Amino acid sequence: MFSSPYPDVDVPNLGIYDYLFGDLAEEDLDRVAVVDGASGAETTYRTLRGQIDALAGAVAAQGLGVHGVAAILCPNIPAFATVFHGLLRAGATVTTINSLYTAEDIANQLTDAGAGWLFTVSALLPAAREAAERTGIPAERLVVIDGADGHPSLADLLGAGAPAPQVSFDPATHVAVLPYSSGTTGRPKGVMLSHRNLVANVEQSRGMLDVGPEDRVLALLPFFHIYGLTVLLNIALRQRARLVTMPRFDLPEFLRIIQDHRCTYLFIAPPVAVALSKHPLVAEYDLSSVHTTLSGAAPLDGELGTRLAQRLGCRVLQGYGMTEMSPVSHLIPRDGVDVPVSSVGYTVPNMQCRLVDPATGEEIPVPAEGTSAPGHLLCRGPNVMLGYLNRPEETADTLDADGFLHTGDIATVRADGVVTIVDRLKELIKYKGYQIAPAELEALLLTHPGIADSAVIGALDADGQEVPMAFVVRQPGPDGAALDEDAVMAFVAAKVAPFKKVRRVEFIEAVPKSSSGKILRRMLKTTAPAAGAAKQ
Template sequence: MFTSPYAPVEIPDVSIFDYLFENLSEAELDRTAVIDGVSGAELSYRALVDQITRVAGALAADGVGPGTVVGLLCPNTPQFTAVFHGILRAGATVTTINSLYTPDDIHRQLHDSVATWLITVSPLLPGAKAAAHASGIPDERIVVIDGEAGHRSLSDLLAADAPAPAVTIDPATHVAVLPYSSGTTAAPKGVMLSHRNLIANVQQARDLIGVVPEDKVLALLPFYHIYGMTVLLNLAFKQRASLVTMAKFDFVEFLRMIQDHRCSYIFIAPPIAVAVAKHPLVEKYDLSSVHTILSGAAPLDGALAAAVAARLDCRILQGYGMTEVSPVSHLIPIDAPHLSRASVGVTVPNMDCKLVSTETGDEIEAPSSGVSERGELLVRGPNVMLGYLNNEKATRETIDADGFLHTGDIATVNALGEVTIVDRSKELIKYKGYQIAPAELEALLLTHPQIADAAVIGAADADGQEIPKAFVVTVAESAVTAEEVIAFVSERVAPHKKVRAVEFIEVIPKSASGKILRKDLRARERAATVERPRTLRAAVPG
């Protein structure tokens, strides 16, 4: 095993609300907690805590508490922060829902999580309402934050002025949030994260990330995603920094908000790094306030990281993790300039790691010098999930008897404890940080009357970022085109799940048992990539 080079941290045995907000000083209460990136409206920590408490009281008065699951479908806004923590303060569980989801996607998550309430915003209400009704959630339990006739609003909850409830929970076992993850394979599953899981990961990461009260943190990455939830929302609040919210990504607005609000710490995913490194618009904005950029959610190329750092004259760090570990397990710390930007850094405190051979199952020895052999990365610590909701089989397949979570990623470790992700054994595709299960797209492709068989893998686009690519076998004498296949899928899935490339082949490689041999398709794709060199494209991520 190998562990963190940093000393273990204490993990308080309290609720996430108490951890973040109980010990605010008078001076901290008057600090700015959240800034609306569009309007510039500010919310102090004092006002935020008051709103959280009022939301908790109003929900509790309607029976929301331990055992209740509340769906939250909302982009990044100041209101999200109050509602999210208000639900948790009431003792309920939040299942955060991707704002890009189709009504069918929303329904599946509400149904699977057994949510009995849904809180959303008016632009998303039509699809949300259809999904809620299909899940048995009536209009009186659908709250529309910004107001809609026939539904309560956030203003209504705040005006109720009901006292926050006295809630007794076990932080180690009480499920605080239920984000959905595809894990290493198959359809999305509810990831049960306790209050202790969330607190542990903020404690593990806060000193390594280095956000300070004077920082203005651009909240571009969605709060409904575990990366945004932990590393932006919770960690920034714990550090008493100011969050600048961005409801949806627009590159010009991204640059404007950094300039106008003097944002200093920026959390991104790799596709945004491409635009920052290459787009000519960057020169038109004053981005001198930025001192650090941290990239996560997908692998960042070392050369791309260097280009971003040089262009903005800032630090650039990288992190690694997954929803199942709340999510951070590895980071390049802010005080470790010697680590390679192509690595994911070192193990965070309070975690044990090991590498296991995918061929023999034997543990790979951590080296005293040089770099280890390749192996699957296994992690164990207080930030590892309780398990998958109502899915003991998937939980046992992911977390072994010794408590190690099998990440499905192939890594090496060097004598300094620096971990580099070199390959993937799991089937999961990560497009711009969003998880996509190949099986879901394959099942959809097979409903096309001119497709006889199909397989989907992650492939690199022109910028070296991962996209879903379909290998398709057509029926005899079919004239279907790649564009038609892409359009067929696009009409039926959320935008991030779209197939972005199609290759027609004669047969899908499969094992004797009928399992798709994705490793063969990945090898085929790697061989083809060698023949078409990658270049960084000066374009805004779409």
């Protein structure tokens, strides 16, 4: 085993609300907590805490508490902080839903999570309403944050005047948030993260990230993703920083917000790093306020990280984690020296890791000098999930008897503890930080009358980023003969969320499979054509 070079931290036995807001100092109350990047509207810590208490009181008065589940379908706006922490303040469990999901996707998650409430915004109301109707959520429990006829609004709940409830639960076992992840394989599953998991991961990460009260943190990465939820929302609030929200990526607006709000700390995914390092528009804005950029959610190429650092004149860091780890397990520290940006840095405090030979199951030792052989990365710590909701078999496949989470990623470790992710055992595709299960797209492709067989892999585009690529076997006859690349992509695009779209297609004679029928994706990866421009 190996662990962090940093000393363990104390993890307080508190719910996330008490941890973040319980010791809010008088001098911080009038400090700005959240800013709407588009309008510039500001919310202070005093106001935010008051809104959280008011929302908790309103939903508790209607019976939502420790045994209830509420869903949030909402882009990054300041109100997200109020709703999310207000629901947790009431003792409810919150399941966060991808804003790009279709009505069917939303309904599936609501059903699986057992959600009785849904909070959304008017722009997403059509899909939200359809999903709520399918799952039996009444109109009075479909809250439209910015208001819509026939539904309560956030203002209605904040104005109800009910006092915040007194709630009691065990932070170590009570599920705070239920994000959905495909884990190491398969369809999305509810990841049960306790209050202690969330508190622990903020404590484990905040010292290495070194976000401070004077920082202005740009919140582009979605709060519905655990990366945005922990690393942006919760760490920024814990550190009394100023969080500047942005609901969706638009490069000119992204650059304007950085310039106008003098953002100092950027948390991004690799596709944004590509834009920042290459696009000529970047030179038209003053980004001199940025001192640090951290990339996560998918691997960042070392050369790209170096180019980004040179162009912005800032420190570029990389981190690693999984939803199942709340999510952070490894970080390049802000003050780290001799840590290559192509690595994911050091193990965070309070965690232990192992590397295991995937073929033999034997432990791979940390070398006395140099870099270890590659092995399957296993992690254990207070930030590791309780398990998958109602999925005991999948939980047992991912969490072993010793409490180690099997990440599905292949890594190496240097003698000094620096970890680098070098490959992936699992089959998931990481497109712009979103997880895509190939089996889901393969099953959809097989419903097309012109497709006899299919396989989907992650292939690199011209910028070195992973995109979904389909290998398709045409069905004999006119349906198959009429099939071309654009038709395949259009068929998938009409039925899935935008991030799941197939962006490259190759027609083949047969899908390579093992004797047991398993698709041999590694063979497809070696025969994939050279990277080209992927469809957007």
